[in-house]
Amino acid sequence: MSKVSMTVNGKAVSGDVKGNTLLVEFLREDLRLTGTHVGCDTSQCGACTIHVNGKSAKACTMFAAEADGADITTVEGMANADGSLSVIQQAFQDHHGLQCGFCTPGMVMTAAALLKENPKPTEAEVRHYLEGNICRCTGYHNIVKAIMAASGQDVSAIAAE
Amino acid sequence: MYNFDVVRPTSVDEALSALSQEDAQALGGGQTLIPTLKQRLAMPTTLVSLSGIDSMKGVSVDGGVITVGGATPHAVVAGEVADAFPALAHLAGNIGDPAVRNRGTIGGSLANNDPSACYPSAALATGATIVTNAREIAADDYFQGMFTTALDEGEIITSVKLPVPEKAAYIKFEQPASRFSLVGIFLAKYADGVRVAVTGASNNGVFRWAEAEAALSADFSVAAVEGLSAPSGDDMISDLHGSGDYRAHLVKALTKKAVAQAS
Known part of the structure; x- marks a missing residue:
């Protein structure tokens, strides 16, 4: 297990992950941000697309450890500040x-x-x-x-x- | 996936030290390696991520040579060389899909040497130099067959130097499900001759089509290619997407298209 820290939807978060923990697993299972979906788990379908430092990436094809220090945005971070839809x-x-x-x-x-x-x-x-x-x-x-x-x-x- | 450790060094020296451990494996953007690990087709004990090494990122253009850091994602290359080398930008900008292009790297693509990948054709057609932590390898010596390269165990591609051609084109006949090339042709015209590299077709990985190079070096025209026989399909990839003969036919058809579109 190793410790990772990142910013997710503007909030600083951290957790202990195994080397083979995918970023999408960290988001869904540790942070309980289940808006990011896992469709194919083979980086083809794009249901797990998130933004890493402002660029789109497939969260099923990236390890949580690779996101250490990154700025992550998920669909939960897309609504306007007052909660209305973007x-x-x-x-x-x-x-x-x-x-x-x-x-x-x-x-x-x-x-x-x-x-x-x-x-x-x-x-x-x-x-x-x-x-x-x-x-x-x-x-x-x-x-x-x-x-x-x-x-x-x-x-x-x-x-x- | 089997479990392993992931380390993220910030310098090439640290990465080399981590890679010297038994069963350590370099991790570029992971767009091929991670799906491979999920299928349990590889079992490293440690993955050495190269994504934290800033000195291996970025693109520079100097004296007719473009230098791309080994850990530079495709999307960055597509943006940075749009003016200096449009054919290379076109190639980089059409690998996979946008999210894949933000992660996948030139070094990862060349180290893997998938027989249907795009980048090996650009490296071979431009006579690129593959720069590693230890040495410089000419593209003609680097590609040694399907998924096989001149890289030694634990050797890292730190950058790739590509001489900018007078004219070039990359024509990819895309396999629509995988978006790899069913056949891809990279054509590059230099003052001292023309180079034609073919990806996606051969069982031995990327190769140069020598007959087309000779014909086009003498006469850079579609007619020069028209007069050639297509290469033999006997040793070409034959699968449900296309037979070896079909791929051989595409090699000639796409080379003509590349000559017509070269700019």
């Missing part, structure tokens, strides 16, 4: 960007990373950026629409609701 989260609700919701935490984190890099992405850029996030319900149309809407663009011409 622009991206609200857009997912408004445009039905989820059905079962399992992939949604990862989708929201990836969307936030995209809009930080590219505030006004095209539809093609959104789809390309979502390559590492799999959704088996929606067919992606409304996810793309939600992200476009969150970027402040007119989405009336994109796909059907």
Whole structure:
């Protein structure tokens, strides 16, 4: 066991972890932040996407020990300070960007990373950026629409609701 | 996963000392190694993470040579060389997906030498120099077959030096599920000749297509490639995604495309 310390959603946290403890296990099981989901556990589905020092990463493919000293943001850290939904989260609700919701935490984190890099992405850029996030319900149309809407663009011409 | 210790040295010397322990293994970005560990295909006692070594991170451009630190993630390379070497930026910016590109590193990719990985083709086509803690290895001597390199036990890739070509292109025919290249062609044109490196195709890992290099060095045109026979598919990877002959066909088709797109 070794001690790790990091900042998660603005709060300093620490814990004792084994070498093979994945970051997602530390977040979910030690910190009880279960918003970050484990879908495939093989770094393909993206349900566990979080931000490490402001960059998206798959928390199932990183050890907790590698995050020592890092600044981590999970979906629990995405809402506004008053508890209301962030622009991206609200857009997912408004445009039905989820059905079962399992992939949604990862989708929201990836969307936030995209809009930080590219505030006004095209539809093609959104789809390309979502390559590492799999959704088996929606067919992606409304996810793309939600992200476009969150970027402040007119989405009336994109796909059907 | 079996258990192991993870150590995070902050200097190359500390990392070498940690790697000298029995069954210690270097950990780059972990985007291949961690899934491998989950399948219990490797059983190190200690993982030596290279992600805390600042001297192994970053990109610099100097006198026509780009130097990339061994622990530099793909996303950083994609951003830093967009103007200086667009073909390399294109390659780095299309590995895996955005989250993978924020973790995976050039040193990890080259040390693993997956036969379908993108980076080995760039290193081989540019005649890059693989710089380790101990020596400098020419790309032509470095790649020694599928998952096999010239690296010794415990040797670390500290940086990679890539000469910037006059013209270059990377054309990746993507296997859509894994996003590895089914076949990828890195074409690089220098004053003294053209180099064509092929990834994804051969059972022996990345290789140079000598006939195409000779033809293109004499006449840099699509027609020069058109006149060649595709390389033999006999020793190429044959799997459910494509036969060896199909991959051989792609080698020629994608090389033509690379010549047409080279800039």
